[in-house]
Amino acid sequence: MRRGTIGTRSRRGLGQFGEVFLRVEPMERGAGFEFVNEVFGGTIPGQFIPAVEKGVREMFEQGAVAGYPMQDVRVIVYDGKHHPVDSKEVAFKTAGNSRFAMRCRRPGRCCWSRS
Numbered sequence: 001m002r003r004g005t006i007g008t009r010s011r012r013g014l015g016q017f018g019e020v021f022l023r024v025e026p027m028e029r030g031a032g033f034e035f036v037n038e039v040f041g042g043t044i045p046g047q048f049i050p051a052v053e054k055g056v057r058e059m060f061e062q063g064a065v066a067g068y069p070m071q072d073v074r075v076i077v078y079d080g081k082h083h084p085v086d087s088k089e090v091a092f093k094t095a096g097n098s099r100f101a102m103r104c105r106r107p108g109r110c111c112w113s114r115s
Contacts, residue, residue, distance in 0.1 A: 015083070015085070015086035016086060016087075016088050016090060016091035016094075017081075017082065017083040017086040017087050017091055018044075018048065018051075018052075018080070018081075018082060018087055018088070018091035018092035018094070018095040019080045019081035019082070019095060020044065020052055020077055020079075020080040020092065020095045020096055020099060021077070021078055021079040021080055022056075022075055022076065022077055022078075022096070022099055022100060022103065023075070023076040023078060024073060024074070024075050024076075024100070024103055024104070025073070025074045025075075025076070026072060026073065026074075027072040027073060027074050028072065029071075029072055030072065031072045032071070032072065033057065033060050033070075033072075033073055033074075033075075034073075034074040034075070035053045035056060035057070035074075035075050035077075036074060036075070036076040036077070037049050037053075037077055038076055038077065038078040039077055039078060039079060039080065043079055043080050043081060043082070044077070044079075044080035044081075044082055044092070045082055045087070047089075048082065048087065048089060048092040049077065049092075051089040051090070051092040051093040051096070052077050052080075052092050052093070052095065052096035053077075053096065054093050054096070055092070055093035055094060055095065055096030055097030055098075055100070056075050056096040056097065056100045058093075058097055059096075059097045059100045059101045059104075060073060060075075060100070064100065064101040064103075064104035064105055065104055065105060070104070075100060077096070080092075080095075
């Protein structure tokens with residue numbers, strides 16, 4: 001799965017919007033976790049990239065499948081969208097977290113070990 005999105009609005013008119021596009025790849029055994037930023041052209045402003053990484057890393061550590069921590073995964077954020085008013089750090093953190101989790105929970109669609 002390459003696409004990850006989140007777009008929500010609260011009832012008080014304060015919105016949160018962040019959209020991320022991720023690629024997830026297996027790495028060699030023992031390599032750990034790697035987050036790669038391939039976003040160019042400001043589709044996701046630089047100040048939100050650490051929030052995307054934080055959301056992905058949280059899910060990596062707590063485990064997206066049955067609560068077991070994951071191992072040896074590279075996550076590449078390559079595109080996304082933001083809104084000049086409604087984009088907040090928490091929206092990009094949630095987008096990274098939820099879409100990485102969704103990607104890993106889909107049977108046959110995650111990058112399992114190459115053993």
